[in-house]
Amino acid sequence: MRHLPQPQKALIKSLYTRHGRKKTGLCVCEGLRCCRELLQAAPELVRFTVCREALCPDFELSPVCYEISDREFSQLAATIHAQGILCVAASPAFAGASPTDDFLPVLDRVGDPGNFGTILRTVRAAGLTELWYTEGSVDPFNDKTIRAATAAQFSLRLRGFPDLDTLAETAREYGYRAFYLTDPHAGVNLFTEPELYTKSVIIIGSEAHGVGEVTGAKRVTIPMPGRFESLNAAQAATVFLFEYVRRHAESG
Amino acid sequence: MRHLPQPQKALIKSLYTRHGRKKTGLCVCEGLRCCRELLQAAPELVRFTVCREALCPDFELSPVCYEISDREFSQLAATIHAQGILCVAASPAFAGASPTDDFLPVLDRVGDPGNFGTILRTVRAAGLTELWYTEGSVDPFNDKTIRAATAAQFSLRLRGFPDLDTLAETAREYGYRAFYLTDPHAGVNLFTEPELYTKSVIIIGSEAHGVGEVTGAKRVTIPMPGRFESLNAAQAATVFLFEYVRRHAESG
Structure with missing residues (x-):
């Protein structure tokens, strides 16, 4: 478990803007349900996870897991009732395969x-x-x-x-x-x-x-x-x- | 067209709380579409309307129409993109008629x-x-x-x-x-x-x-x-x- 470095903190803040997402190709995924879904659907896209101590053991799939205090978390995340976890992930890119849906x-x-x-x-x-x-x-x-x-x-x-x-x-x-x-x-x-x-x-x-x-x-x-x-x-x-x-x- | 008096201003603010609604039996209905629907569905419930000058002629159905400045309006209303109109209305009450839906x-x-x-x-x-x-x-x-x-x-x-x-x-x-x-x-x-x-x-x-x-x-x-x-x-x-x-x- 590591402490969240300043550049990662700045990166996360930038991902709440369209400009920041466009520049980096990354996005921020907040909350327990969303992070679980992301880690199940596309673990290869996850760059790092930030969470409160109690939650981190659940998220061993993430390549890097940073830990921060509650106060720091609420300064960082947009969710009103922040569930104490967020992932930074790459937006999926895919080659132009043929659609198969009806x-x-x-x-x-x-x-x-x-x-x-x-x-x-x-x-x-x-x-x-x-x-x-x-x-x-x-x-x-x-x-x-x-x-x-x-x-x-x-x-x-x-x-x-x-x-x-x-x-x-x-x-x-x-x-x-x-x-x-x-x-x-x-x-x-x-x-x-x-x-x-x-x-x-x-x-x-x-x-x-x-x-x-x-x-x-x-x-x-x-x-x-x-x-x-x-x-x-x-x-x-x-x-x-x-x-x-x-x-x-x-x-x- | 009259200027919105202080007691009405305080009343409106109180209607954003459950306590204020319970105490008065009134509620606040914001925005053009909602106010139109209210005035069509239940004009008898409307106590007064507050709007910006340009909008008021549309709302002659309302018993009393107060006019306020844009700045005052945005201090009063919750909608982020306030459309410059709100109605204060009584919550409908009805006698216990039998439901008829399937x-x-x-x-x-x-x-x-x-x-x-x-x-x-x-x-x-x-x-x-x-x-x-x-x-x-x-x-x-x-x-x-x-x-x-x-x-x-x-x-x-x-x-x-x-x-x-x-x-x-x-x-x-x-x-x-x-x-x-x-x-x-x-x-x-x-x-x-x-x-x-x-x-x-x-x-x-x-x-x-x-x-x-x-x-x-x-x-x-x-x-x-x-x-x-x-x-x-x-x-x-x-x-x-x-x-x-x-x-x-x-x-x-």
Whole structure:
């Protein structure tokens, strides 16, 4: 067990900014659940762990484990109820392997880290392996996004694109040819659309910006008997993801 | 247009505490969307509105409209990006009418205002009219819960109970006899359980505490192909609520 040196302390602080993450290719993953998930999913990415003494024996998988006092910890970590542990890890990089999922969920300019992270977690729970997103979305390796996702980003393939057109082009190259734009008010009903999950791309926008355009795309909507304004983006994504799970179980 | 007097200012500040809400029976509803929803759903509950000059003409439905400066507004309101409007309203009270929904969604000790609010919003969107909850849950009229729900609390009937036993007793009196405890790992599959929404009670717990016990209740689970730890409570609730919407549309 070693004491956390000053340069590592400064590094951690810098990882709470987009600039710091971009410069180093690293990110900070906070809390017991998230660190456990990270260490299970991608131990090779972990550079070092910082924790309070009592927790450290659990984290022998980490290559280096530093110990700090409670006071120091709370100065360092963003979590309000800091659970006394954080890992510094490299953001995963992967060669452009072909996606194999039945469909690709896409987030178009979803800027809220809570929503983005919750959707990652739900994508992972639904058994999918990829999520694509456009510029204008939050950084998936933002500390808040990692917490909301309970570190699901380390076991998913996330691909960022400058805009929907570029994304659509790449999707077509991989054989994903049906494009669906989710819309709170208009379009075909997701529950009755037969080809919704057949080599398709399902694009979810933010509440602030809605969803962009893709040539030839179909609009798809969630029926809403309560005629309320709209669902939260993460709730809409959940309905799409678990309708897939339902159909998949039925046919499988 | 009048200037906001000191006692009203102090009142608003007190409504950010549970004690202040309890003492007055009032709550504070912030932001353009939430205030619009409140004024549409329950204008009779609104006591007064506070806004920046530009916004006030929109809010003629409010009995009294005070105007304040931007600086004063940001000192008063909790929202980080305050949209320059808030309403002070009475928490709705209602006589014990019989519930008429096909099933009753219940939140058992869900303490997170974001999750609780998001679930209220989704309950409303699904066309239901009631949500019941147990003590240990967050105050549904907390400002954060109202924002997360986009003020859906003003068009739902919310009933609080000291514990699940008391809640179950009341539900039985109203003819709701089947009890389901949602469980991340075990139980019947929600997608194939035929009687899931037939005069039933579906109980959702928090991630921290799980769900309590009810004699004779059945466990029900969401299949999770990704074998991830669990879904966020609000995502699990959404799957239950929109599986109901799907079946209802199919049969209706």
